[in-house]
Amino acid sequence: MAGYTSIALGALLLLSCAAWGSATVYTVGGSSGWNTGINYTDWTSGKTFTVGDSLLFNYATGAHTVTEVNSGDYDSCSSSNAISSETNGPTTIQLKTTGTRYYICSISGHCGLGMKVAVTVGSSGSPSTPPPPSTSTPSPPSSTTNGNHSSAPGLAPASAVASLAGLVVLLF
Structure with missing residues (x-):
């Protein structure tokens, strides 16, 4: 379970970095x-x-x-x-x-x-x-x-952020 949490947090961090460097x-x-x-x-x-x-x-x-x-x-x-x-x-x-x-x-x-x-x-x-x-x-x-x-590329669409947030919640 800890491995999935790390992957989810890493994905969330990556998405945040893409938004900052837009x-x-x-x-x-x-x-x-x-x-x-x-x-x-x-x-x-x-x-x-x-x-x-x-x-x-x-x-x-x-x-x-x-x-x-x-x-x-x-x-x-x-x-x-x-x-x-x-x-x-x-x-x-x-x-x-x-x-x-x-x-x-x-x-x-x-x-x-x-x-x-x-x-x-x-x-x-x-x-x-x-x-x-x-x-x-x-x-x-x-x-x-x-x-x-x-x-870096532009901001991620809101639907992608919502989907990722749902994935993070599911993994916890």
Whole structure:
């Protein structure tokens, strides 16, 4: 009986760890980082951003900025009404709310060369809609998987938790 108890407790611990590690850190641009000439619309394609995830912008301090702007300023590459701006690279931004977030590089000419990314953030467990298309130039495909999920899978469904809890009770 003690063996079954250990297995049940181990399964419960494993499930708890999966729930704790559900946030994902996305390296913006993958191995190319935050730079000109990258098609960030292609980079966001197929990714699902949720509240709690983070965006890691890899760039050298002084070479670029990460400036959050509204939709209109994103389209026109203007940072005159910036929501926030970071100048020290690398920069990590935690996605705390749902909705579309817009980021550009505010150094003159960089946004026009493709340094802008829009991410649509959904709530945990619900898929997000893709960001609007960008007019940036495409980048060659990368053979690395940088920028993909770098953490444990998402939260277990409530039914799985209830089933596991029932199993634990049964074993005792």
